[in-house]
Amino acid sequence: MELQPHFALMASYNQWMNAKVYEAASKLTAAELTQERSAFFGSMFGTLNHIAVADTIWLKRFATHPSSTARTLAVMIDLPTPERLDQVMFDDLAGLKAHRRWLDTVIINWVAALTDDDLSTTLSYHNTKGVASKRRYSSLILHFFNHQTHHRGQVSTLLSQAGVDVGVTDLLALIPDEG
Incomplete structure (x- = not known):
């Protein structure tokens, strides 16, 4: 089974949902957001x-993968590595939103370059506590997208509770009808 098209769909979904969530969040005041x-x-x-912190950490890890597609993540290498999962990257929504859009473009370009050969390999890395791991690359990418969806779901619930509708959030909205 080819995994790359599924990851391309997830990258598109990620970009689409982030745009929707940030648009909805922009309807709230800074006090409401924080x-x-x-x-x-x-x-x-x-x-x-x-989400931006975790994406940055994972993309920096993925940039160390020995495949040629890791070169598409070279832009991540010089970014500072967040030290904590709650480290504040930007003080305001505008800065975070601009970084998010940039990250989503990086993700789209990286995933477009992935090959099935890349996906069948492993990635060695250390987690934020310094624990070494070596795991299947495709499974780590699946985790990467699942993590985003998990926390975006929390944000969409909080937005709903604050009276802001994000709209349709189902992946199904991006899956073409083969009719």
């Missing part, structure tokens, strides 16, 4: 920030 709401990362802003 209000403690008992989410894993406290607030909507804290959760959006965490």
